[in-house]
Amino acid sequence: MTTTTYTGTDKPNYLNWKTSVASWLLTYDHKRIAILYLVSISIFFLLGGLAAAMIRMELATPKGDLLTSDVYNKMFTTHGVIMIFLFLIPSIPAVFGNFLLPLMIGARDVAFPRLNLLSWYFFMAGAACVLIALFRGGIDTGWTFYTPYSSSFAKGEVSLAIVGVFLAGFASIFTGINFLVTIHKMRAPGMTWFRLPLFVWAMYATSLIQVLGTPVVAITLLLVAVERTFRIGIFDPNLGGDPILYQHLFWFYSHPAVYIMILPAMGVISEVISAFSKRRVFGYHFVAFSSLAIAIIGFLVWGHHMFSTGQSIYAGIVFSFLTWIVAIPSAIKTFNWMATIWKGRVHWDTPMLYALGFMGLFVIGGLTGLHLAAMATNVHLTDTYFIVAHFHYVMVGGAIMGYLAALHFWWPKMTGRMYPEGWGKLAALLVFVGFNLTFFPQFILGYMGMPRRYHSYPEEWATLNVLSTAGSSVLGLGYLLPVIYLTWSLKYGKVVTERNPWGARGLEWELVDTPPDPHNFERTPIVTRPAYDYNHPEEPTGFVPKPRPVVVGGKDG
Amino acid sequence: MAGHGESHVHPVSLYTRTLWWLMALLVATVVAGYIPNVPNWLGVVIALTIAVWKATIVIMNFMHVRYSGKLAWLFAGAGFFWLLIMLAFAFADYVSRPWEPFNGWPE
Amino acid sequence: MSVQELQKTATLEHTADGHHHSDGILGEQFETLEQQNTSYLIGMWAFIVQEVLFFGAIFTAYAIYRFKYVLEFTLAHHELSVPIGTLNTFVLLFSSYTMARAVRAAMQNRHKKQAFYLFLTFLFAGVFMVNKYFEYSAKFEHHLFPGGDYSAHAVVEHAQKMGELREVEENGQKFYELGKTRDGQFTAFKRVTPQEFEQRTRLFFGFYFVMTGLHGLHVLIGMIIIGILIGRALIDHAKNKPVADFMPVEMTGLYWHLVDIVWIFLFPLLYLIGR
Amino acid sequence: MWNFPLVPPTASKEGADISLLYWAITLLAVVFGGIVLFGVIYLAVRYRADNNAVDRSNATESDLRVELAWTIIPLILALVIFGWATKLYADIYAPREGYYEVFVIGKQWMWHCQHPNGVRENNILTLPAGRLVKVSLISQDVIHAFSIPAFRVKRDAVPGRYNAMYFTPTKPGEYHLFCTEYCGTKHSEMIGKVVVLPEDEFQAWLEKGGQGLATATTSMGGGAAGGGTLTLAQQGEQTFKALGCNACHLNPNSAVKVPDITKTWGGEIKLADGRTVKGDEAYIRESILNPGAKIHAGYQNLMPPYQGQVSEEQLVQLIAYIKSLAGDSGGGK
Numbered sequence A: 001m002t003t004t005t006y007t008g009t010d011k012p013n014y015l016n017w018k019t020s021v022a023s024w025l026l027t028y029d030h031k032r033i034a035i036l037y038l039v040s041i042s043i044f045f046l047l048g049g050l051a052a053a054m055i056r057m058e059l060a061t062p063k064g065d066l067l068t069s070d071v072y073n074k075m076f077t078t079h080g081v082i083m084i085f086l087f088l089i090p091s092i093p094a095v096f097g098n099f100l101l102p103l104m105i106g107a108r109d110v111a112f113p114r115l116n117l118l119s120w121y122f123f124m125a126g127a128a129c130v131l132i133a134l135f136r137g138g139i140d141t142g143w144t145f146y147t148p149y150s151s152s153f154a155k156g157e158v159s160l161a162i163v164g165v166f167l168a169g170f171a172s173i174f175t176g177i178n179f180l181v182t183i184h185k186m187r188a189p190g191m192t193w194f195r196l197p198l199f200v201w202a203m204y205a206t207s208l209i210q211v212l213g214t215p216v217v218a219i220t221l222l223l224v225a226v227e228r229t230f231r232i233g234i235f236d237p238n239l240g241g242d243p244i245l246y247q248h249l250f251w252f253y254s255h256p257a258v259y260i261m262i263l264p265a266m267g268v269i270s271e272v273i274s275a276f277s278k279r280r281v282f283g284y285h286f287v288a289f290s291s292l293a294i295a296i297i298g299f300l301v302w303g304h305h306m307f308s309t310g311q312s313i314y315a316g317i318v319f320s321f322l323t324w325i326v327a328i329p330s331a332i333k334t335f336n337w338m339a340t341i342w343k344g345r346v347h348w349d350t351p352m353l354y355a356l357g358f359m360g361l362f363v364i365g366g367l368t369g370l371h372l373a374a375m376a377t378n379v380h381l382t383d384t385y386f387i388v389a390h391f392h393y394v395m396v397g398g399a400i401m402g403y404l405a406a407l408h409f410w411w412p413k414m415t416g417r418m419y420p421e422g423w424g425k426l427a428a429l430l431v432f433v434g435f436n437l438t439f440f441p442q443f444i445l446g447y448m449g450m451p452r453r454y455h456s457y458p459e460e461w462a463t464l465n466v467l468s469t470a471g472s473s474v475l476g477l478g479y480l481l482p483v484i485y486l487t488w489s490l491k492y493g494k495v496v497t498e499r500n501p502w503g504a505r506g507l508e509w510e511l512v513d514t515p516p517d518p519h520n521f522e523r524t525p526i527v528t529r530p531a532y533d534y535n536h537p538e539e540p541t542g543f544v545p546k547p548r549p550v551v552v553g554g555k556d557g
Numbered sequence B: 001m002a003g004h005g006e007s008h009v010h011p012v013s014l015y016t017r018t019l020w021w022l023m024a025l026l027v028a029t030v031v032a033g034y035i036p037n038v039p040n041w042l043g044v045v046i047a048l049t050i051a052v053w054k055a056t057i058v059i060m061n062f063m064h065v066r067y068s069g070k071l072a073w074l075f076a077g078a079g080f081f082w083l084l085i086m087l088a089f090a091f092a093d094y095v096s097r098p099w100e101p102f103n104g105w106p107e
Numbered sequence C: 001m002s003v004q005e006l007q008k009t010a011t012l013e014h015t016a017d018g019h020h021h022s023d024g025i026l027g028e029q030f031e032t033l034e035q036q037n038t039s040y041l042i043g044m045w046a047f048i049v050q051e052v053l054f055f056g057a058i059f060t061a062y063a064i065y066r067f068k069y070v071l072e073f074t075l076a077h078h079e080l081s082v083p084i085g086t087l088n089t090f091v092l093l094f095s096s097y098t099m100a101r102a103v104r105a106a107m108q109n110r111h112k113k114q115a116f117y118l119f120l121t122f123l124f125a126g127v128f129m130v131n132k133y134f135e136y137s138a139k140f141e142h143h144l145f146p147g148g149d150y151s152a153h154a155v156v157e158h159a160q161k162m163g164e165l166r167e168v169e170e171n172g173q174k175f176y177e178l179g180k181t182r183d184g185q186f187t188a189f190k191r192v193t194p195q196e197f198e199q200r201t202r203l204f205f206g207f208y209f210v211m212t213g214l215h216g217l218h219v220l221i222g223m224i225i226i227g228i229l230i231g232r233a234l235i236d237h238a239k240n241k242p243v244a245d246f247m248p249v250e251m252t253g254l255y256w257h258l259v260d261i262v263w264i265f266l267f268p269l270l271y272l273i274g275r
Numbered sequence D: 001m002w003n004f005p006l007v008p009p010t011a012s013k014e015g016a017d018i019s020l021l022y023w024a025i026t027l028l029a030v031v032f033g034g035i036v037l038f039g040v041i042y043l044a045v046r047y048r049a050d051n052n053a054v055d056r057s058n059a060t061e062s063d064l065r066v067e068l069a070w071t072i073i074p075l076i077l078a079l080v081i082f083g084w085a086t087k088l089y090a091d092i093y094a095p096r097e098g099y100y101e102v103f104v105i106g107k108q109w110m111w112h113c114q115h116p117n118g119v120r121e122n123n124i125l126t127l128p129a130g131r132l133v134k135v136s137l138i139s140q141d142v143i144h145a146f147s148i149p150a151f152r153v154k155r156d157a158v159p160g161r162y163n164a165m166y167f168t169p170t171k172p173g174e175y176h177l178f179c180t181e182y183c184g185t186k187h188s189e190m191i192g193k194v195v196v197l198p199e200d201e202f203q204a205w206l207e208k209g210g211q212g213l214a215t216a217t218t219s220m221g222g223g224a225a226g227g228g229t230l231t232l233a234q235q236g237e238q239t240f241k242a243l244g245c246n247a248c249h250l251n252p253n254s255a256v257k258v259p260d261i262t263k264t265w266g267g268e269i270k271l272a273d274g275r276t277v278k279g280d281e282a283y284i285r286e287s288i289l290n291p292g293a294k295i296h297a298g299y300q301n302l303m304p305p306y307q308g309q310v311s312e313e314q315l316v317q318l319i320a321y322i323k324s325l326a327g328d329s330g331g332g333k
């Protein structure tokens, strides 16, 4: 490596240069905000996982014996709301997007550091509302809050939970606005659009959805809360309203939202596959544009959640058609990743294991999405465990695998410590096996017609459900392991001082200290190379740092 | 946006002219609302046309989009375009749902 | 571009804006003031996109019901006062103008003038809110707020006077006929039960309060920000600051114009159509 | 231990078609899933970093032809299946004729089914094999969904309006019936069964007024059938009188000029505003609940609205009655 590697624990980095609690809670540093998010969403993931464990335990026997039906209903609502709004939507964007975006494009911070912090506070306030709603008796509407059940029938603190989702939604909007502007305006000189790492492209597409979609669900849920209080009747047919309208508005956001969850993971996979195959991502332009295509076409397919509601058949046909179309960019990505491995030098490290796992599981999830996109089969499968299996394959098998890949890949950069590789591999294996054991049987159950959100079911489905429950404990263990060994590694892990432990390409690896300097780059870099330039190993870095402008005033006020 | 920057100061006349237009359109829309025997749908069309007109000149002149770079155009357009998509697709369901009891327009 | 060229432009940018740094205007994450200003502008526009869809979703819902219950909504429209609505539109349009002038003054670093125009904007916004207050109180008084004591009584009475609603009783059952009187002749378009009529007008007022309420909230937030800006402009004036950052004013301006645009649509959709 | 089902029974004509499509898409998924899964593993093993025995020369980084290939091939397959699935869906769910119609009302938390001849069942639906069945659905409170996995059909029961679904049971037997749209506490207990009888047994069952068989309450939560001797249309006739509809309709001495409701069902009705609508359930339902909504051309809006005065059950009866006036005893026209 050319420039000196004067990194190490002695040199101040973003973690240790200030240590007071206030310096964390009032930080404007994108890297610290990422850590704040990381800690918060990890807690929510465990909470959501606990609810999942309760669900699976109840479903181990056909009779509803462990929980009452009300408690069960509250469990899956809790599970869905926490996993979606408090974990998966903020996961990769708010943690890795925040941490990496400025590093990847050669900026000192995101465009609006204060908005970034505000976003975290909104998120925490929203989470607090949701949690209070849960402690004060819970809600049982399902994560979809369908009317008129949620607006006129459900008891409990539905409105408070809605306010929580509303606030978390604005946190997401703020993140989106911040990233859009950051990507447009904060790129280092020479960092042209087509030199951007594909993770940045994915985050750009994600941010578009966050800004264009989230306000709609925010106001729609607010209307449900208003309806609960004032009985206006917007969504209640007994008061002159139309419950289907709610579904239109809800899915206008919530379908694109599934791409908020998967696009960042796809970005991570592009980075990881390239770094561990030591090869430029095949068909860079196609992968980049397919992210945008997914984000945009993804807005036009929401009606595929409503085929059996009595939505107009003509509207249904259009929605179904566009759903088939939106599957194509995902196909493009998948095949390009495969072609990236082709003729590469594949290193089987933990992040790569997760990335390979992602490809296998996401593809199963995506392809079963096609069963649902086809109207005739959709009607049989909708609201059965087939749907549950489909979305866990894409969200857990896809998005969370991507998240774990990212966590392991950038862990040394973020913390200056390496995770224990052996444990990492074991956990990846457990997650993969446990996952399939948990959710594959659900496809079969779904095709046989087992309805979702049921807390008891006919005897003949017991065996497959037992299998699923057994699988979920393996899966739970698989998730528990990283929690333990990553925490352990913070103190006992191998210290990483070199900038680029993986020998990867990208500004964050080649020009940024490990752990990063509070100001990211010593000097603003000038980029002269495309991303993933693995073909010229003799030229170690493609970036010429330029003198840093004088800056008055420090960070963190 | 790029080039001559945002600090470009526009002549006062731009704003005054815009204001007069807005006032004229305000009067027009109120008056149009009181023309007797205008069918309901036409009233809505007139009112909305004037509203779009007013909004456009506010965006163009007060918000300086006319003098801004491509990016501002893009963002200004995106919001309204997406709103149209939502309206169009949602209405597509409602108007093609034969079983939806719709009262339609009288007169 | 070659490395040398890039470095040249970079240093040029650097020196060109050198003097700004001493003012502490330039945020640490930015390289140049130009970059900072356009970032803020694009950021504000992204926020506006968000706002458009935020309000847009209610507009969509409103459009569908207005389409569905056109007669009931028309009669409910009549309860809103066009003069007050017109006055408020006038006030808000005018405030948009003064806001634009304030931004202009800020760009010219004329702090006193800027404070003056901001103050006018604030004043107009205040008038708008006071009007809203009276308007809302009147609705509450007539039980037109869709809370516990909602009653369509006022709508019915008014519509009867206008000859657009007729109460009929048949087989001991009461219902309303909605229609129009022309040349003393009542033509019915539609017949509804009082209960239905109550529901649908209630729906209208639900929309009215949600939409204008959210809009009013935006006005209120705008007023707070404008208030702060006035203070800052006056301080800048007192300190005789030659150059100040005009971006806060510019961004508030964009926000304020958006609030105006929302009203530009609310006014005809709630007050005018169906006259 | 290994004696548990992996596929549902297929007991309707439509179900067989849908199964075929399902397995076709599954085949597609297996092929593509297989390509990706095995492809990835193969490539990752073959090109592992420490394997220097492989040829890594000419490792292109993009190629328009292959990009187009893997864009267009999936696209074509996607369009083919889209076409197939959509055609099938339209064939099944678009209005069909010549059916045996049952009305189903969902409420928290039970299914209430009514046969044309007046037999009622709760949480059990008895049907004849080999005949096209139309289920007209509505809900009294929240959204429910009527799902019969063995027939591969389901539909939401939405409050305030009718949804319909069609299917042809083929195999006599007992099948699961579920509510699949989450509807509150006892959503998972809103279940029952569908009993398919051979045509002759079904007729016998109907003539006995549905007694005997349907009283057998099952572990799945069946309910008693009943309803006695009147057909649905006859019940409708009684309701018609009870509500005083005959003061105007079907009354030669009526003071009010009324349309001939024997021609309403299946007819083309010209409205006062110039439009023409079809005389279907939705129209009749609306004409009763809110007659002013659509005025028959040539008539005055004089009929009182019955919103809030007739229950969903009575509406179902009235509709059956008005259909019977048009010569349709529950089989389409």
Ligand code: HEA
Pocket (backbone or CB within 6 Å): A144, A258, A259, A261, A262, A304, A305, A306, A307, A323, A324, A326, A327, A328, A330, A331, A332, A334, A362, A363, A365, A366, A367, A369, A370, A372, A373, A374, A378, A381, A382, A383, A387, A390, A391, A394, A395, A398, A399, D028, D032, D033, D036, D073, D074, D075, D077, D078
């Ligand atoms: C990360 C989240 C995520 C992602 C990425 C997806 C991706 C897709 N989803 Fe999924 N979906 C959900 C999360 C997600 N979904 C959730 C949470 C629900 C349920 C919500 C609820 O009701 O609670 C749901 C429900 C859902 C439904 C509604 C079901 C119902 O309730 O009736 C439908 C229907 O069309 C659907 C379809 C699809 C399709 C076509 C894709 C596509 O984007 C998939 C594209 C990918 C591939 C196709 C694989 C790769 C391609 C190849 C290997 C090449 C071969 C391809 C072809 C031949 C076309 N999904």
Ligand code: HEA
Pocket (backbone or CB within 6 Å): A045, A046, A048, A049, A050, A052, A053, A055, A056, A076, A077, A079, A080, A081, A083, A084, A087, A088, A141, A142, A143, A144, A388, A392, A395, A396, A400, A438, A451, A452, A453, A454, A455, A472, A473, A475, A476, A477, A479, A480
């Ligand atoms: C990001 C999204 C996400 C994630 C990660 C998960 C994770 C899991 N989910 Fe998911 N799930 C949803 C999103 C998600 N889910 C949504 C949106 C719904 C629909 C809700 C609705 O209908 O409204 C749903 C519904 C849902 C159902 C259907 C409920 C029903 O319809 O009745 C089931 C049933 O099996 C299920 C199971 C699981 C399991 C076993 C996991 C596992 O992956 C979880 C594993 C994690 C842990 C177990 C926690 C970590 C470990 C510990 C704390 C150790 C202790 C625990 C043990 C040793 C077991 N989920």
Ligand code: CUA
Pocket (backbone or CB within 6 Å): D106, D107, D108, D109, D143, D144, D145, D179, D180, D181, D182, D183, D184, D187, D188, D190
């Ligand atoms: Cu009824 Cu679920």
Ligand SMILES: [Cu+2]
Pocket (backbone or CB within 6 Å): A254, A255, A258, A301, A302, A304, A305
């Ligand atoms: Cu979807």
